[in-house]
Amino acid sequence: MSELNLILLGPPGAGKGTQGERLSEDFGLPYVVTGNLLREAVRDGTDLGHKAEKYMKEGELVPDEVVVEVILERVQSDEARDGFLLDGFPRTIPQAEALGEALGVLERELTAVLAIEVPDDEVVRRLSGRRTCVKAGHVYHLEFDPPKREGICDQDGSRLVQREDDREDVVRKRLREYHDKTARLASYYEERGLLRRFDGCRPPAEVNDHIRATLATLRLEERL
Numbered sequence: 679m680s681e682l683n684l685i686l687l688g689p690p691g692a693g694k695g696t697q698g699e700r701l702s703e704d705f706g707l708p709y710v711v712t713g714n715l716l717r718e719a720v721r722d723g724t725d726l727g728h729k730a731e732k733y734m735k736e737g738e739l740v741p742d743e744v745v746v747e748v749i750l751e752r753v754q755s756d757e758a759r760d761g762f763l764l765d766g767f768p769r770t771i772p773q774a775e776a777l778g779e780a781l782g783v784l785e786r787e788l789t790a791v792l793a794i795e796v797p798d799d800e801v802v803r804r805l806s807g808r809r810t811c812v813k814a815g816h817v818y819h820l821e822f823d824p825p826k827r828e829g830i831c832d833q834d835g836s837r838l839v840q841r842e843d844d845r846e847d848v849v850r851k852r853l854r855e856y857h858d859k860t861a862r863l864a865s866y867y868e869e870r871g872l873l874r875r876f877d878g879c880r881p882p883a884e885v886n887d888h889i890r891a892t893l894a895t896l897r898l899e900e901r902l
């Protein structure tokens with residue numbers, strides 16, 4: 679079976695993390711979550727964290743040169759030899775170009791870009807109710823996907839908190855960044871025949887079914 683080299687694309691709150699956790703398990707793919715890597719770096723006070731922190735607080739994208747190196751290291755690692763699932767990268771055209779070049783050097787290519795689409799007002803509703811666990815960033819929603827015990831992660835028992843950048847004013851800024859810099863990646867990948875679109879307003883299990891069906895079809899086509 680050939681490798682699956684996948685990207686999850688979509689605005690903040692589209693459900694990339696919700697789908698990514700499931701897909702990485704379903705397909706046994708190393709799951710590279712840019713936002714989590716950056717948040718860990720900030721928490722640990724590393725050099726990367728110092729460079730990223732002020733942008734993240736403001737809801738702005740961290741500069742390309744800071745992010746690209748960190749993510750490409752993961753893509754080029756042994757762990758990702760048989761495939762990967764990227765969440766939150768690329769978010770700009772230069773990031774997409776850097777990824778394309780790095781894969782070219784490895785004589786590999788992307789399998790598909792999975793674009794999860796939701797309108798802006800739904801993003802605001804979702805992010806204001808999102809809660810994430812302090813240990814591993816597992817994702818919940820107060821209304822749409824509540825944990826079994828209030829304030830506690832079902833998966834690892836750690837505390838659930840609201841991310842600082844999920845406050846409405848910062849969410850609006852993140853959405854502006856998405857429309858200014860990231861949304862154009864849809865046409866970039868569409869031109870390359872890689873884009874697959876999904877209605878992110880469907881319930882999580884349905885979105886997961888749709889994505890899995892699409893990936894199954896891609897694999898069938900490849901065998902023909």
Ligand code: ADP
Nearest residue numbers: 691692693694695696804808818819822881882
């Ligand atoms: P992203 O990783 O794209 O920022 P998340 O996966 O963290 O998005 O989802 C944002 C919020 O919306 C979370 O609180 C999550 O529980 C909720 N959510 C995710 N997918 C759906 C869905 N299909 N329907 C309703 N709520 C969802």
Ligand code: AMP
Nearest residue numbers: 712713733734738739740745766767769
């Ligand atoms: P996320 O958890 O994906 O919503 O990302 C949180 C924050 O991390 C963003 O608002 C950005 O500040 C930063 N970030 C995540 N991914 C990237 C990226 N590919 N390029 C630049 N900044 C990023």
